[in-house]
Every structure is written in structure tokens, then in C-alpha cells.
Amino acid sequence: MLDIHIKKQIKSVRGETALEVQAHFKNEAITGIYGNSGEGKSTLFNIIAGLSSPEDGTLRYNDLVWLDSVKEINLPTQKRNTGYIFQTNSLFPHFTVKENILFAVKNENQHEVAVSEILSQVDMEGMENRYPHQLSGGQVQRIAIARALAQKAQIILMDEPFSALDLEIKQKLYSFIKVFKKKYNLMILIVTHDINDIFYLCDEVLWIKNHKTTGTIPIDEFKKEIELKLRNL
Amino acid sequence: MPDLSPILLSLKLALLTSFVLLVIGLPIAYALSIWKSKAKIFVESLVSLPIILPPTVIGFYLLILFSPENLFGETLANFGIHIPFTFSGILIASLVYSFPFMVQPLQKAFEQIPQHYWNISYTLGKSKFETLIKVVLPNMKHAILTGFILTFAHTMGEFGVILMIGGNIPGETKVASLAIYSDLEALDYSAAHFYSIILLTISILIIFMVNLLNKDKKADA
Numbered sequence: 001m002l003d004i005h006i007k008k009q010i011k012s013v014r015g016e017t018a019l020e021v022q023a024h025f026k027n028e029a030i031t032g033i034y035g036n037s038g039e040g041k042s043t044l045f046n047i048i049a050g051l052s053s054p055e056d057g058t059l060r061y062n063d064l065v066w067l068d069s070v071k072e073i074n075l076p077t078q079k080r081n082t083g084y085i086f087q088t089n090s091l092f093p094h095f096t097v098k099e100n101i102l103f104a105v106k107n108e109n110q111h112e113v114a115v116s117e118i119l120s121q122v123d124m125e126g127m128e129n130r131y132p133h134q135l136s137g138g139q140v141q142r143i144a145i146a147r148a149l150a151q152k153a154q155i156i157l158m159d160e161p162f163s164a165l166d167l168e169i170k171q172k173l174y175s176f177i178k179v180f181k182k183k184y185n186l187m188i189l190i191v192t193h194d195i196n197d198i199f200y201l202c203d204e205v206l207w208i209k210n211h212k213t214t215g216t217i218p219i220d221e222f223k224k225e226i227e228l229k230l231r232n233l
Numbered sequence: 234m235p236d237l238s239p240i241l242l243s244l245k246l247a248l249l250t251s252f253v254l255l256v257i258g259l260p261i262a263y264a265l266s267i268w269k270s271k272a273k274i275f276v277e278s279l280v281s282l283p284i285i286l287p288p289t290v291i292g293f294y295l296l297i298l299f300s301p302e303n304l305f306g307e308t309l310a311n312f313g314i315h316i317p318f319t320f321s322g323i324l325i326a327s328l329v330y331s332f333p334f335m336v337q338p339l340q341k342a343f344e345q346i347p348q349h350y351w352n353i354s355y356t357l358g359k360s361k362f363e364t365l366i367k368v369v370l371p372n373m374k375h376a377i378l379t380g381f382i383l384t385f386a387h388t389m390g391e392f393g394v395i396l397m398i399g400g401n402i403p404g405e406t407k408v409a410s411l412a413i414y415s416d417l418e419a420l421d422y423s424a425a426h427f428y429s430i431i432l433l434t435i436s437i438l439i440i441f442m443v444n445l446l447n448k449d450k451k452a453d454a
Contacts, residue, residue, distance in 0.1 A: 049355075076355075078356075078360065079358075081358070084349075089347060103354075103359075
């Protein structure tokens, strides 16, 4: 599990403000990070991945302290082993599919990695020698997931992974991610501003309102809150 | 058959200038691409200065700087280093004169690399240096080649700055463009033609290569 308790100054449309997050993310669960644009969703991801540091706070993954601002502990990104998937360009354009996957594996272990086997897991057999620009948006995201598997990431961070995809591909990717979470016991965190992504995919939701949040809520509770919000419109 | 040494000297100077500028230009371009300060515009203007500054002005001040009459030049001379009217002198002048032709395309390319390429690479366990070598530089290969070719071409055509700091010493500082000037003054039109046609051919080839690169870049995009 991942416990986070942080405070970070961020710039928003209303000037500088503090992003305050307290949350407890479960292993083997898909958690949606929901909120309007500019709430600090991507900043939260960057803090989890170690790409950005908060002024105050702690971050613990299972028994390991990744961040403790008082004790001045800050585990570098390279040692956190998180898989990070972006909206677009998640793959390196100068590498083939095979090279993109092998790039995630430590050099000394590369010979042990059966790329074709990993690709078959994501239904992308025979794509080893293709370049990212020869793939569709959905295929790129699937290869990015395959790369996270090759990396043996236990936490996968997906930042708006569906927003560039059309509905049909999106729905295929939803079921694909669900299967993967179960099969590999992954913790998947998904940043999205689309409630459909959350309804279809997530077990829990961290709703960031006015740059603050006090914890995750079960999907049913989130649905109720949304329904109430819609009724009051 | 005219003397080939001015052409060979020009090629040697252009190649050396391009290689040295590539090595020193990469870290400078990277630093400029990430630097966020109000002073950045001042430094960028300084980098661009050789584009508009008359070459004779650059040559003149370099000559003053390295003259044994001045403290800096005198100190170098005490160590047995003589810059004016030597090949080292014209190399230093070329590095200054062609500096923006290498640094500007590299800086632009660094700025165009999406930040998340760096970030993804870090999450995959790679260090900053590994990311630079394996991810960033391969994705700016067009800019590296363009910078190299433009620097090479610019150096091949240098005249004023070399004349100022190098003089026109055969085998040492007499490059092709100076040879054309000398032959014209001596009314040796056939020798001037010979060097001119070689420079013209090299220039056409370079322009063709740059355009080919740009076409490839558009196709990649």
C-alpha cells in the first residue's frame, strides 16, 4: 500500500496555492485521481514518482519510506520503480517496440527477457520491430503497459491515458487494464477528468477539490456524490 | 595544377571547428535550454552576436587579446603559446565566429524535447547522463547534423576574421577563401577559378544536405 501525506505550493489560475493530499492507496486496486484542470493531479503523480518534491510530508510504499521531509529522506525516481504512462508519446520514438521494452530492463537482465512473451500478454505479438509512429494510440498505450510489466513496476501511474483515444479503443483498454491489475497484482493510479473512465475502471477515487483531499472513497460513494451533484445542477 | 593546400587547410579548419563546437556547444545549449533567468536574454544575445558582428571586428579584438603586447597574450607567450598568425589562432577565431551556428540549433532542439521523455526515462531507472545519451541526443540528431553542417559551411567561407588574426601564410593560415583573394590580386584568374569552383561545389552539396535533412525531419514528424 501507498500512504501519502503531503503539502506542496503550486501555481493555479487564482495564484499560488497549497496542494494538500492525504491518502491511502491499496495494492491490487485501481484508483482514479479525479478533479478539475489545475487541481494538482499531475503534480501529485510527479511527487509519487519522485519527479517533484513537496515542501512537507511523507510518502511510504509498503514498509519503505520514499519521502520524509523531516528526516530529509527522498528516494530518487530511479529507485521507486513506478511505471509512468502519459496521454501521448509514452514510448520513445527513436526505439522500436522491442527496444522500448528492453530499455525498461536493467542491462544485465536483458538477455533473460522474452520480449515476444511480454508482447503476447498485451495482444501485440509480431510488433517487435515496429516504431511508435507505426502504431495506433491504443497500441502505444498497450506497449507502454507492457514496458511497465518488463520493468516489474508494482505501481503504474497513468496520466490521462485515454483522452487521446476514441471510445471503442478506450473500452477495449478498460477491460485490458482490469485483467492486468488482477493478473499481476498491480496498484494502478489513473489521473482523469472524465467520470466515465472512473465509472468503468476504478475501485476507489481520490477526489481533489480546491487543491485538497482527505482520502480515497469507494466507487459507489463517488457515484452517489456525482449523481447528487448532477441533480443539483 | 594549383596548390591544393588552401583547400585542405580549409577542410581541416572546418572539420576541427565543427567537432570542437559540437563538444562545447552541447553542454552550453543544454544549460541555456533549462536556464530560467531574466539574464538569459542577455546571454542569448551574446551567443548570437557573431552573426551580425563584422568579422573584422571579431578578428581585430582577438588580435588585440592575443597580442604579446597585452597581459593575456604576454602570459601565453611566456608559456610558449603564440596565437596570432598561426593555425591555432584561426581555429580560435573560427570557434568564436561560428559559435551561434552550432549552439542555436542545439538549444532549440533541447527545448523541443518533451519533458516527459526525461521523466519516463528516470522512472525506468536511468540516470540523467544515460537519458541524455540514449534518449535525448538520438531524438535531436537532425539538429546535431544541421548544426555540424552549418558550422562546417560557415567556416569554409570565412575570410575577414581569418585574414585579421591569421594573416595569409601559405600552409599555415592561407585557407581557400584567402587563396582566391591572393590569386585575384595577382591576376591569376585560373587559380582563383579553381578554388572558387571547389568552394561553390562544397556549398551546393551542403545546402542540398541541409534541405535533405529538413525533408527527412518533416517526414519523421
